[in-house]
Amino acid sequence: MPAIFFRVAFTPVEVLGCRNRGLLALMIALLSGLAALSAAAIGMKGRLHSDRNALWWLLSALVLTIPVIAMIILA
Numbered sequence: 001m002p003a004i005f006f007r008v009a010f011t012p013v014e015v016l017g018c019r020n021r022g023l024l025a026l027m028i029a030l031l032s033g034l035a036a037l038s039a040a041a042i043g044m045k046g047r048l049h050s051d052r053n054a055l056w057w058l059l060s061a062l063v064l065t066i067p068v069i070a071m072i073i074l075a
Contacts, residue, residue, distance in 0.1 A: 001032040005067035009074060029071035036064035 005028045011021060040061040046054030 001028060001035065001064055002066040002070075004028055005032065005070060009070070025067075025071060025074075029067040032064045032067040036061045036068070039064060 005025060008016075008021060008024045008028060013021065015021075016024065039057050043054045043057030043061060046057060
């Protein structure tokens with residue numbers, strides 16, 4: 001998700017248009033944020049049950065929040 005977000009964000013305006021580019025970036029950031037929330041929930045549930053993969057879920061939640069933070073900074 002972060003790679004797709006930055007690819008859309010750094011695409012020239014002439015290719016997609018300003019409005020379409022912004023809507024695509026917003027949609028990607030929203031989907032990434034929802035995926036980060038679900039990954040964080042799975043990771044916390046796994047930590048309560050001593051799952052070995054819980055740390056990977058929490059790390060993936062951190063990676064998935066990058067487009068959300070970038071959208072806030074770029075807006």
